[in-house]
Amino acid sequence: MKAAVLRKIKEPLSIEEFDLPDLPCDQVHVQLAASGVCHSDWHVVKGDWPHIPTPTILGHEGAGVVQAVGDDVRGIEPGDHVVLAWKRSCGTCEMCQQGFPNLCDLPPEEVGRPVERAERQPMEKMLGLGTYSTETFVPADVVIPIDKEVPLEAAALVGCGVLTGVGAVVNTAGVEPGRSVAVFGCGGVGLNCIQGAALSGADPIIVVDIHESKLEMARQFGATDVINARQEDAVARIQAITGGGVHYAFEAVGLAGETFLQAVQSIRKRGTAVFVGHAPFDTPVALDARMLMHEKSIIGSYYGTARPHVDIPRFLHLYQTGRLKLDELVSRTYPLERVNDAFAAMGSGDVARSVLVFDG
Numbered sequence: 001m002k003a004a005v006l007r008k009i010k011e012p013l014s015i016e017e018f019d020l021p022d023l024p025c026d027q028v029h030v031q032l033a034a035s036g037v038c039h040s041d042w043h044v045v046k047g048d049w050p051h052i053p054t055p056t057i058l059g060h061e062g063a064g065v066v067q068a069v070g071d072d073v074r075g076i077e078p079g080d081h082v083v084l085a086w087k088r089s090c091g092t093c094e095m096c097q098q099g100f101p102n103l104c105d106l107p108p109e110e111v112g113r114p115v116e117r118a119e120r121q122p123m124e125k126m127l128g129l130g131t132y133s134t135e136t137f138v139p140a141d142v143v144i145p146i147d148k149e150v151p152l153e154a155a156a157l158v159g160c161g162v163l164t165g166v167g168a169v170v171n172t173a174g175v176e177p178g179r180s181v182a183v184f185g186c187g188g189v190g191l192n193c194i195q196g197a198a199l200s201g202a203d204p205i206i207v208v209d210i211h212e213s214k215l216e217m218a219r220q221f222g223a224t225d226v227i228n229a230r231q232e233d234a235v236a237r238i239q240a241i242t243g244g245g246v247h248y249a250f251e252a253v254g255l256a257g258e259t260f261l262q263a264v265q266s267i268r269k270r271g272t273a274v275f276v277g278h279a280p281f282d283t284p285v286a287l288d289a290r291m292l293m294h295e296k297s298i299i300g301s302y303y304g305t306a307r308p309h310v311d312i313p314r315f316l317h318l319y320q321t322g323r324l325k326l327d328e329l330v331s332r333t334y335p336l337e338r339v340n341d342a343f344a345a346m347g348s349g350d351v352a353r354s355v356l357v358f359d360g
């Protein structure tokens with residue numbers, strides 16, 4: 001098998017050859033068809049997330065076809081089309097039992113790692129998945145079978161960006177019809193917050209970004225009002241449109257500084273600011289304590305409060321019935337060998353999502 005490996009932070013990925021060991025009894029062998037290129041992979045490349053060890057095979061937003069299953073795996077068959085979830089869950093801890101498997105403490109699986117063809121060393125995989133590869137072994141609990149009619153290129157995006165963005169709106173915040181929403185940032189996650197708000201019947205849906213091309217996309221995904229924060233004061237404009245602030249604001253930039261504060265300032269009394277973007281670790285967040293006297297809620301959203309076995313088929317059904325946009329999220333596709341071009345496009349800010357597509 002082939003995979004894109006990050007040897008050292010801030011360096012281009014290299015395409016390398018690997019062999020797979022015997023399939024462990026609790027694992028599923030997946031031939032990947034597509035992998036989204038997510039900002040989280042780029043955080044690792046840039047050195048924002050030093051807790052992810054290198055060298056590693058990047059990628060955590062994948063879909064493919066099951067090749068084989070370990071002896072102990074039930075409910076998944078060779079030939080199944082599947083989306084991979086990057087968060088494992090045990091099903092028995094307090095968070096799992098309360099319906100929050102996204103907060104389970106079960107760590108990524110380390111068994112069945114691919115072995116470098118030249119050096120014979122086992123290789124790490126990003127979040128236990130390593131979807132920038134033609135094949136991977138993953139534990140059965142992260143494998144979600146889907147309808148074979150759904151194109152795998154579109155399905156891959158649900159494994160991270162769509163769950164994170166749509167999930168933040170419909171699961172974490174539970175936005176009700178007719179409530180006002182602001183979304184800060186229109187990257188892959190922000191666009192999904194916008195379409196989650198549209199699905200929920202929110203109105204208005206006000207979107208803030210600094211790129212005109214992204215604000216144009218925002219309208220396609222359901223924004224009713226757009227604000228270029230380079231040209232005007234976003235908070236003042238949101239307060240003017242809504243007569244005092246939105247019910248819900250979603251921060252999907254991940255800067256944790258200015259946009260975090262703007263999100264909190266833009267909500268009305270008793271409003272909720274949801275922090276969706278993942279800032280670099282150890283970033284302090286501070287705000288004026290007066291904000292709290294207005295009984296504002298500030299909450300985090302991790303993996304869209306998703307229950308992947310429920311939400312992935314649910315969101316794909318919405319796609320099949322024309323109510324969730326996935327094809328429109330895919331700005332560009334690249335073969336595995338051009339993964340570094342996909343990162344360059346992400347840096348330039350003019351793509352929603354790039355998808356690596358593997359043949360075979």
Ligand SMILES: [Zn+2]
Pocket residue numbers: 038039040041060061160161
């Ligand atoms: Zn991701």
Ligand SMILES: [Zn+2]
Pocket residue numbers: 089090091092093094095096097101104105106
């Ligand atoms: Zn658990």
